[in-house]
Amino acid sequence: MKCPICGNEHTGKLSKSRYFCSNCFVEIFLSKKNKLELLKISEDGSTYPIYAN
Ligand SMILES: [Zn+2]
Structure with a gap:
């Protein structure tokens, strides 16, 4: 999974x-509809x- 924010x-x-992206501290969820949901910590x-768009 590539981070959609920083590209990590x-x-x-x-x-x-x-x-989880340790670069920008974001959790990335893949919902059932394959939609990305991001949670900033x-x-x-x-x-x-x-x-994310
Ligand atoms: Zn990132």
């Missing part, structure tokens, strides 16, 4: 449909969704 091709695989540990 070495994202970590958390589970079958979840990936901020420095204090809170998360908020961001949307």
